[in-house]
Amino acid sequence: GDSVTQMEGPVTLSEEAFLTINCTYTATGYPSLFWYVQYPGEGLQLLLKATKADDKGSNKGFEATYRKETTSFHLEKGSVQVSDSAVYFCALSYNNAGNMLTFGGGTRLMVKP
Amino acid sequence: EAGVAQSPRYKIIEKRQSVAFWCNPISGHATLYWYQQILGQGPKLLIQFQNNGVVDDSQLPKDRFSAERLKGVDSTLKIQPAKLEDSAVYLCASSLGPGRGKGETQYFGPGTRLLVL
Numbered sequence: 001g002d003s004v005t006q007m008e009g010p011v012t013l014s015e016e017a018f019l020t021i022n023c024t025y026t027a028t029g030y031p032s033l034f035w036y037v038q039y040p041g042e043g044l045q046l047l048l049k050a051t052k053a054d055d056k057g058s059n060k061g062f063e064a065t066y067r068k069e070t071t072s073f074h075l076e077k078g079s080v081q082v083s084d085s086a087v088y089f090c091a092l093s094y095n096n097a098g099n100m101l102t103f104g105g106g107t108r109l110m111v112k113p
Numbered sequence: 114e115a116g117v118a119q120s121p122r123y124k125i126i127e128k129r130q131s132v133a134f135w136c137n138p139i140s141g142h143a144t145l146y147w148y149q150q151i152l153g154q155g156p157k158l159l160i161q162f163q164n165n166g167v168v169d170d171s172q173l174p175k176d177r178f179s180a181e182r183l184k185g186v187d188s189t190l191k192i193q194p195a196k197l198e199d200s201a202v203y204l205c206a207s208s209l210g211p212g213r214g215k216g217e218t219q220y221f222g223p224g225t226r227l228l229v230l
Contacts, residue, residue: 004155032216043117044156044204044221051216089155095215098168099208100146103155 002027004090004104012110013080021075021107023064023090031092033057033066033073034101038087047075047088080111115139117222119205125228131193134225136205138186143210144168145182146219147190150202162188163210195229202226 007022025033035047035057048057053068062077073090090104118137126132138145143164148156159178161168164185173180177196182188192199206219 034216036221043223044206046218046220049216049218091155093216095217098161098163098211099144099217099219100158100161100169101148101156101219103157105153105155 002031002092002102004092004102006088006090006104006107008105009087009108010110011107012112015082015111015113016079017111019075019077019080019084019109021088021090021109023073023075023104025071025073025090025092027071027092029094030068031094033064034091034093035062035064035073035075036089036091036103038089038106040086044089080109082111082113085109085111117205117207117220119203119222119225121225122223123226123228125230126195127230128197129194131191132195132227133189133191134203134205134227136188136190136222138188138205138207139220141209142207142220143185144208145188146206146208147180147188148204148206150204150224152201156204159190192227195227197229200227200229 003026032051034049036044037047048059050057050066056065087106091101093099145162147159150156160170162182180190202224204224205222208219
């Protein structure tokens with residue numbers, strides 16, 4: 001079946017450091033890919049998404065590119081802030097399967113001032 | 114626009130007791146999802162509704178879990194009887210529904226944190 005694998009955390013960075021959180025997927029078809037973020041004490045919210053190969057999703061300085069050849073959707077940010085501290089989830093869905101999300105295990109990011 | 118509402122936010126019960134969670138999706142959203150998120154893991158889909166019909170409940174432990182969305186709006190998820198391994202956060206999400214193209218966004222509620230002792 002389909003699955004999503006993320007790098008294990010926690011990832012600890014200093015403010016203004018470069019961030020990469022790796023995400024790879026196994027899929028039988030051509031899914032849409034997502035990054036969701038969960039801030040402390042809050043619910044999951046969509047950070048960015050990409051629906052086809054070579055698409056780049058971006059939001060709040062975060063970017064991720066849909067790489068079909070490497071089945072990856074790595075999350076990057078050039079300069080992290082303390083307020084980016086959260087748990088990040090990579091996920092996939094299929095339009096013809098009810099759009100249910102299959103999530104990775106999550107990666108906790110801690111940014112120190 | 115109001116978000117997805119869930120209640121209660123926290124619940125502590127003993128094993129073999131029953132518990133129910135409530136979810137009210139964003140107005141106009143036809144699709145409603147219940148996910149289970151065990152500590153340290155990503156959410157896992159339990160059941161998906163399209164209006165008041167079930168689309169997918171293949172991962173719902175039907176011997177103890179049940180869910181309904183009678184009028185196609187709010188939904189209730191029940192566990193009876195609860196087991197220790199049911200301790201988790203139960204997330205409700207909603208989306209506009211089919212025909213929106215690929216990559217439809219799901220909007221999540223704050224979740225209900227369940228502890229079974």
